Amino acid sequence: MAGKKQIESAVSAQDPLKQKGLSVTDSRRKILQLFMQQKGALSHGDIEKKAGATFDRVTIYRTLQTFLDKGIIHAIPSANNAILYALCHEQCGPDHHDHQHIHFICSRCKHTFCLDHSVTPDLHLPKGYQAQDIDVLVKGVCKRCNTTSK
Amino acid sequence: MAGKKQIESAVSAQDPLKQKGLSVTDSRRKILQLFMQQKGALSHGDIEKKAGATFDRVTIYRTLQTFLDKGIIHAIPSANNAILYALCHEQCGPDHHDHQHIHFICSRCKHTFCLDHSVTPDLHLPKGYQAQDIDVLVKGVCKRCNTTSK
DNA sequence: TATCAAAAAGCAACAAGGTTGCAAAAATGA
């Protein structure tokens, strides 16, 4: 395969996959790399397009699930029927994702970003309701779109 | 059809459908009625189950889209790939939904509720980011589940 | 580096969710 060398060279000695106890495979390296390059959130479909015909659809699904389980990526809720995934910046582990950041959806470029801006919304839930986890979705115009073409 | 009388009797003179300039049909009445009874959010699948084999799948999709467009219901983002819909309590119109309420997802009974609790999260977005709309998703235990079985 | 068990990838087939075009049926207004 032509792209293999390229993939390998981009992986440093401190392989995040090994750190999480995962065996290192082409698909995992490639998908992890896509997330690191992107800086935004990716859907399964995005990855399928970017990875070309390199990997089977099922492999991508399973890799995403594995990354989720290991706390490498987290899922971002959306209203358009396509789950988005992004790298976890904090130290998330299996079974506990701890994110207190905002998910920002740009209505112009349609990208979704994680803003590492620890926000605790001022919650006053009605009596009886007990909060465990909070996700703040903000729709608006992102930095790039705001500066590029006003 | 056996259930038709029942549906009609539940519709008062002040038909919300007519108010929004929609023609009144069985499916629209029935689906609107389901939302009013439910008090929680419904997915397309939920409606399909509750409506039985009364309506075609496609009709339900189109009715939901129409209700969305007219500001009768709003979509709630979720992380499990099933868009939820709930009635708009405030006066929403075509092309502008204005909700400042929390969406509460109960991790026990799996229902999603709109808490009409006007919350403005303390947002400090990084420079350049411009917020238009905010959606707060809270996962936790709802009132009923908290009191019923502790 | 050759070997081997365990893990992951690929393949096929399937299920669910969602969309589109078109003909038949129902709702609205005259």
Next chain:
DNA sequence: TCATTTTTGCAACCTTGTTGCTTTTTGATA
């Protein structure tokens, strides 16, 4: 009641996601 417009139902299709099983690859060991 009639004609026009809107909506429904149907069929067919596409996308997204899942499952079982076989083949390939990985990582550890000799």
